[in-house]
Amino acid sequence: MSSDNQWSANEEESQLSRLIRKxxxxxxxxxxxxxxxxxxSYGLYKLKHGRYKKMSIHLIHMRVAAQGFVVGAxxxxxxxxMYKDYIRPQFFNVSKK
Incomplete structure (x- = not known):
């Protein structure tokens, strides 16, 4: 086998550098x-210091809020x-990377 086809741990990027690149x-x-x-974190803090709701209702509200934030992002x-790939090149004549 040639050395070009072999996997090497040194060639792989580290987890931190991959996270930064992504x-x-x-x-x-x-x-x-x-x-x-x-x-x-805020939901868990409110759960510990606020005794006004049932725990199950509070956890459902916390889950929905967290999922909503992630879906929004x-x-x-x-x-x-979509703007970067389609709209900006059409109107501003910018080439894609």
């Missing part, structure tokens, strides 16, 4: 993840990608 390519993914973590990311 965050630069798709900026709405880290926004969605951070929003999800924020909503869940994904939607904004898709709209931005």
């Amino acid at each position: 965050s630069r390519d798709y900026p709405f993914i880290p926004i969605g993840i951070s929003g999800f973590v924020t909503v869940v 994904m939607t904004l990311g898709v709209l931005y990608s």
